[in-house]
Amino acid sequence: MNAGDAKPMEPLERALQASLRPVDPGAAFTAAVQARLAAASLRPLVHTAAVPASRARWLYPLSVALAASIVVALAVGWQLQELRLLRHAEQVRLEQVRVKTQLLVALEITSERLGQVQRRLEQYQLQEKSL
């Protein structure tokens, strides 16, 4: 501010200071500010009054309960899906074991039959030599 300014003001500066002297807008201005403040403070009250207090009381726990049940349902669904995948993997493994066992049995039978055929052939050759 100007208090510490030792430099004297020139005529233009003095004229500017005089012409820019603050103008009071009057009591109507203060009243308008008050009215706008009152209107601004009423607005949120009107907004809250639109929802009945009794309804607002149970609306909050209801929404919390709804959100909690959605979370629980999602968690249970995820667990069930995991279980279903594990069960499917187990079934595939058991099927593989069964197929493998069947294959082994089939090979065993085939090998036994081939042995029988070979033995018959050897007997037949021995009989031919003795004749």
Add this chain to the structure above:
Amino acid sequence: MHPIAGSPAYIGSVSPTSLTLDLASLPAGPLIGQAVDGDFAAARAGDTSAFVRLVRHHQARVFSLALRLTGRREDAEELAQDTFLGLHAQLRNLDSALHVRHWVCRTVTHRSIDLLRARARRPQAQSLDQMMLEVPVEDASGDPLLHRTLRAVLLRLPEIPRAVVVLRFQEDLDPLDIAATLDLPINTVKSHLRRSLDWLRGQGLEMPR
């Protein structure tokens, strides 16, 4: 800024003719400061009447800043009212009555500059001479015609130099405070002030000796 009590800007709204009488009837400077501090503390605590007293303390300063910057009474009233509504919402974030003064000056100046820039984007038919007619003339001393012409010529300055001149000569702020209010470097403020004064001298206005 100077403390509010005893500052020329603080009592600036009192007309020069009644200045001596009013000062005699008022309490000493520190007491005025205490009253404003008390109003600030009460308003901050939610006392609406204290807030209204704060509005009364600052309304001349805030309205005049907006009026000198925008040149239109309607715009100035709107901006000043918006500033006080903003002040009411911001009271909890302010520390003192001095802080309130700085906040209102800064806010109304920036809002006025924003309005001027918005107005420049949407040019209107109103001329500067018409704007000059809207600015109320309350010249109790000096040359009313000169004061009126000076205010009209000021409206021809771009918004930042105009704000610098108005803050300097209406609010009696020094360049450092103007720089803080306008978020400008101090050298830019000094340069705006010097060039604006040079420009005003070149407008051929006859100054009283």
